[in-house]
Amino acid sequence: MSDNDLDVRVRHRLGRIELDVHLAVGRETLALIGPSGAGKSSVLRAITGLLKPKDGRIVCAGRVLFDREDGVNLPPEERGVAMVFQDGALFPHLTVAKNVAYGLRPRPRSRRERRAQVAEILERFAIAPLADARPARISGGERQRVAIARAVASSPGALLLDEPLSALDAVTKSRVAGELSRALTALRLPTILVSHDLGDVAGLADRVAVMDAGRIVQVGPVEELVRAPASAFVAAFVGTNYFAGRARRVGDRTEIELDDGTRVVSDDVVAGRVGVVVPPWQVAIGDPASVEPGGNVVVGAVTSVAPRGGSLRVTVAGKPAIVADVPADTPAAAALAKGTIVAATWPSALTRLIAEGGSNDAG
Numbered sequence: 001m002s003d004n005d006l007d008v009r010v011r012h013r014l015g016r017i018e019l020d021v022h023l024a025v026g027r028e029t030l031a032l033i034g035p036s037g038a039g040k041s042s043v044l045r046a047i048t049g050l051l052k053p054k055d056g057r058i059v060c061a062g063r064v065l066f067d068r069e070d071g072v073n074l075p076p077e078e079r080g081v082a083m084v085f086q087d088g089a090l091f092p093h094l095t096v097a098k099n100v101a102y103g104l105r106p107r108p109r110s111r112r113e114r115r116a117q118v119a120e121i122l123e124r125f126a127i128a129p130l131a132d133a134r135p136a137r138i139s140g141g142e143r144q145r146v147a148i149a150r151a152v153a154s155s156p157g158a159l160l161l162d163e164p165l166s167a168l169d170a171v172t173k174s175r176v177a178g179e180l181s182r183a184l185t186a187l188r189l190p191t192i193l194v195s196h197d198l199g200d201v202a203g204l205a206d207r208v209a210v211m212d213a214g215r216i217v218q219v220g221p222v223e224e225l226v227r228a229p230a231s232a233f234v235a236a237f238v239g240t241n242y243f244a245g246r247a248r249r250v251g252d253r254t255e256i257e258l259d260d261g262t263r264v265v266s267d268d269v270v271a272g273r274v275g276v277v278v279p280p281w282q283v284a285i286g287d288p289a290s291v292e293p294g295g296n297v298v299v300g301a302v303t304s305v306a307p308r309g310g311s312l313r314v315t316v317a318g319k320p321a322i323v324a325d326v327p328a329d330t331p332a333a334a335a336l337a338k339g340t341i342v343a344a345t346w347p348s349a350l351t352r353l354i355a356e357g358g359s360n361d362a363g
Helices: 040-049 094-103 111-124 140-152 170-188 222-227 231-238
Strands: 006-014 017-025 029-033 055-060 063-067 081-085 158-162 191-195 207-212 215-220 241-250 253-258 264-265 270-276 284-286 296-309 311-316 324-327 339-347 352-355
Touching: 006 040, 017 029, 017 040, 017 191, 017 270, 017 311, 029 040, 040 055, 040 081, 040 158, 040 191, 055 352, 094 111, 094 140, 111 140, 140 158, 140 170, 170 191, 207 222, 207 231, 215 222, 215 231, 231 241, 231 270, 241 264, 253 270, 284 324, 311 339
Parallel strands: 029 191, 029 207, 081 158, 158 191
Antiparallel strands: 006 017, 006 055, 055 063, 207 215, 241 253, 241 270, 253 264, 270 352, 284 339, 296 311, 296 339, 311 324
């Protein structure tokens, strides 16, 4: 681990769950996602010093911030870790420039030095034209940039962001995500970004750690999590189809009997208990009468049609239930409606098989 990394190992009882996490973050953005109550925010609180774990060790930029065994527990103001809250937590009565100046660490020796440092930070985050504005007069995206600029002004060893996009509407969220992505890419600080929605952070994170009941159950790039989720829980969070079953080789293909009794086929050579992974964009939706033999077919009623970027996310209540992404500008998409009976199909060559199981180590 380099001196610029953040290494977090914490164990702590949180109500009914036991927090047991290891995160090793380099000069990258790691998204920590999971449902409410999984322990995500508690990890951030432990890093900042607002929570004292019962056991563990936290090291940032070569400095030990917490070590239960050695009795080290630096106070929050001495940890050199910057936290950006969901709403930015800017001072409403101060201008943008004064908000940023408030974060300067170490404190400048003169007003001239302070003005120069603030001007450099404002330019770096493209908010110099907002210097004299107050937070209420700027957009959500601009407030987030100001909040990050103020955090960076403290010269932190790591940056923590708690649900930075969750309070924004869909249109604003897309714009702010783009601005936030550019800011984080330029910083290259060890950054942990907490969210309950992968869609909010997929374009921001170099890696994603999925958390459930106090533990990291899988970590990797978004593409890897979608292609090979370690469990049905992870699959649900990353938005891919996942079916559990038992595989056996039949001729030149693998046949999987799913836990609901239905069968699917794959070209992968695997035997025993498996997870069957089928990304939604690889599932075609069509007329049940025109289905050709040889592939995998699920027939059922459409239960929901939801816009998702340039496509429609279609849920089919077959056996098993399955979701598909249909390009929004196609004739097939125009014909979709709730209650319509359709066939969801995908070839055996696109049916991935993985061993069931996971890990709680995100190093």
